[in-house]
Amino acid sequence: MNSLDWKALVTLPLKKVAVLPYAQVEDLPKFSVIGVIIALALAFNYGLQVIIYHQQNLSLKEQQLPPKYPTLIPWLGSALPFLLDNANFLRTASSYAGELASSRITVAGKELYLFQDRDTVRRLWKAQSLSSPIPFYVHVLKHFFGMHNRALTTYRADNSGASPTPNNNSNVLEKNRLDYLTHEGFKRAFTGPALAPTARRYMKDLARRCEDLNVSDDWTDMPDLVQFFRTVHGAALLQAVFGPSLLKINPDFMDDAWKFDDSIPWLARLVPSFVNPEPYRTRERLRNQLKRWYKYARENFSDDCIYEDGDGDPYWGSELIRYQQKKYLQADNFDDDALASADLALVWGTVGNAIPTTMLSVYHVFKDPALLKRVREGLEADFGQTTLLDIDPAELIKSTLLSSIQAEVLRLYVNVCVMVSSPHADVSLGRWWMPKGGTALVSSGMTHMDNNYWNTRDGLYPVRSFWADRFVTYSHDQSSGPVQLAVRDKRQSEPRGKDGKPSFSVQGLEASWMPYGGGNAICPGRFLAKRVTLFTIALMTREFDIEIRPHTLEMGSWKFGMGVEKPKKPIAFRIRRRK
Numbered sequence: 108m109n110s111l112d113w114k115a116l117v118t119l120p121l122k123k124v125a126v127l128p129y130a131q132v133e134d135l136p137k138f139s140v141i142g143v144i145i146a147l148a149l150a151f152n153y154g155l156q157v158i159i160y161h162q163q164n165l166s167l168k169e170q171q172l173p174p175k176y177p178t179l180i181p182w183l184g185s186a187l188p189f190l191l192d193n194a195n196f197l198r199t200a201s202s203y204a205g206e207l208a209s210s211r212i213t214v215a216g217k218e219l220y221l222f223q224d225r226d227t228v229r230r231l232w233k234a235q236s237l238s239s240p241i242p243f244y245v246h247v248l249k250h251f252f253g254m255h256n257r258a259l260t261t262y263r264a265d266n267s268g269a270s271p272t273p274n275n276n277s278n279v280l281e282k283n284r285l286d287y288l289t290h291e292g293f294k295r296a297f298t299g300p301a302l303a304p305t306a307r308r309y310m311k312d313l314a315r316r317c318e319d320l321n322v323s324d325d326w327t328d329m330p331d332l333v334q335f336f337r338t339v340h341g342a343a344l345l346q347a348v349f350g351p352s353l354l355k356i357n358p359d360f361m362d363d364a365w366k367f368d369d370s371i372p373w374l375a376r377l378v379p380s381f382v383n384p385e386p387y388r389t390r391e392r393l394r395n396q397l398k399r400w401y402k403y404a405r406e407n408f409s410d411d412c413i414y415e416d417g418d419g420d421p422y423w424g425s426e427l428i429r430y431q432q433k434k435y436l437q438a439d440n441f442d443d444d445a446l447a448s449a450d451l452a453l454v455w456g457t458v459g460n461a462i463p464t465t466m467l468s469v470y471h472v473f474k475d476p477a478l479l480k481r482v483r484e485g486l487e488a489d490f491g492q493t494t495l496l497d498i499d500p501a502e503l504i505k506s507t508l509l510s511s512i513q514a515e516v517l518r519l520y521v522n523v524c525v526m527v528s529s530p531h532a533d534v535s536l537g538r539w540w541m542p543k544g545g546t547a548l549v550s551s552g553m554t555h556m557d558n559n560y561w562n563t564r565d566g567l568y569p570v571r572s573f574w575a576d577r578f579v580t581y582s583h584d585q586s587s588g589p590v591q592l593a594v595r596d597k598r599q600s601e602p603r604g605k606d607g608k609p610s611f612s613v614q615g616l617e618a619s620w621m622p623y624g625g626g627n628a629i630c631p632g633r634f635l636a637k638r639v640t641l642f643t644i645a646l647m648t649r650e651f652d653i654e655i656r657p658h659t660l661e662m663g664s665w666k667f668g669m670g671v672e673k674p675k676k677p678i679a680f681r682i683r684r685r686k
């Protein structure tokens with residue numbers, strides 16, 4: 108096209124445009140003119156999208172695609188705010204007229220459904236056709252945990268689903284059904300017969316580590332509660348799943364695991380190693396330590412080392428790890444290198460959220476002397492002089508007050524974005540639907556802070572504050588319980604404590620309280636997490652006095668919806684053994 112043609116096509120119509128009344132369009136360089144045209148086209152397109160967005164939100168028709176969230180730049184869509192200001196962006200894109208809502212966003216050419224309104228989320232968790240978003244798993248295994256491409260091709264090819272019976276049309280070999288094999292292992296380990304022995308191993312090891320602490324009945328100053336829990340409680344939990352050998356032959360493993368946890372936001376943002384090499388170095392160190400451990404465990408393990416509990420052993424640590432060694436290494440393209448990435452993911456899943464939420468539960472108990480007194484008196488009433496290790500975790504988790512404290516900490520601090528997809532069928536969600544192949548994201552952080560939902564005792568305990576009793580229901584007090592009276596689900600029966608005692612329940616809150624995600628892919632470690640937190644509160648309050656030094660707790664905001672944020676500043680405290 109020559110320059111004359113350009114003028115004919117581009118500049119002449121622009122002369123009539125009112126926004127440039129005084130501009131001599133011919134005088135402008137060609138690129139400016141093209142720029143103006145593009146800007147106007149984008150602005151027009153944006154305006155149109157805004158109108159349609161409002162129309163769709165106000166429409167009462169059922170079974171619609173969720174409204175498309177307006178964006179200025181077509182392919183890029185909301186990529187920049189999504190990556191750079193994730194929490195705020197999600198909050199804006201999934202609310203409408205002050206209420207949680209659902210929408211559709213575009214991020215670098217990929218369409219994502221954001222489901223946040225309670226009715227839709229409730230239906231979403233029940234949808235049977237939803238399955239693991241394999242492309243998302245592949246992304247995470249590659250970019251967070253460094254799995255090599257050969258093993259990822261086996262993952263990508265797995266269209267057989269997570270159920271024991273493979274999906275119709277799938278001809279993936281049994282040994283390559285990674286989705287199913289992975290979930291089956293987790294289910295057995297954390298929700299089946301291995302739950303009790305794993306919880307017991309945590310209790311025993313934590314008690315031993317606390318016994319060994321260099322703390323007397325005189326006060327000892329400590330610089331940071333986070334660091335204290337990471338070192339002592341983190342190691343106990345890791346050891347409950349992975350056994351003592353991993354830490355014995357790799358004394359820096361725990362430290363590196365927490366450095367890795369701090370690095371996750373960099374990896375999530377795909378910041379390359381030449382910009383920030385440290386996350387990649389830490390990850391490599393951890394993967395190498397895992398491979399060294401495999402070698403050691405293979406040389407030393409035999410079946411007769413398995414503990415009496417039928418699950419643990421001193422080398423591999425648990426049936427889950429022995430199972431993964433067998434199953435993963437049979438799959439095509441898997442080797443120790445790939446396995447080390449899968450195990451790193453499990454290390455992170457095991458301690459990454461359970462330890463910070465346990466620390467925060469203990470923190471809130473010790474910070475409030477009246478609450479500490481109630482916790483100690485409650486434990487005394489329930490277990491009297493029973494020694495700590497004789498406490499049955501299945502009984503401990505029935506404690507209403509302790510359960511409420513943990514649930515409230517999870518509500519207040521856990522911010523996770525859960526991904527689900529439906530590769531084989533459309534999903535009907537009442538007002539909205541998600542077409543086959545769609546991927547959806549649900550964020551816990553937003554529903555956890557919904558001012559219109561949680562009971563605040565008329566503003567006395569705002570949603571952004573910790574209230575130990577938020578999840579406690581007193582049968583004689585209509586205004587108690589986690590949910591505001593006006594929005595309670597009338598079909599849901601109120602939890603009732605025995606003999607008029609207060610009670611705890613999260614039944615009916617699935618679409619609002621979701622620290623563990625929901626539906627088929629809900630966190631398999633949630634039962635273990637509750638045992639870990641409640642036992643730790645029991646141990647710390649029985650054995651120690653802790654005084655938190657005056658400070659203001661401020662959490663970071665960098666973790667990108669991947670769990671609990673780290674406090675911005677160290678939490679100094681002093682500790683002594685109780686006489």
Ligand code: HEM
Binds near residue numbers: 348633
């Ligand atoms: C307070 C503590 C915890 C929180 C808030 C938490 C949260 C979550 C969330 C949100 C997911 C993703 C669910 C989804 O994609 O729908 C998840 C997955 C997972 N969690 Fe947890 N978790 C916790 C503790 C644990 C513990 C203690 C373990 C293991 C001992 C564990 C093991 C896992 C595993 C293996 C997965 C992956 C499951 C899968 O791929 O299907 N979690 N967790």
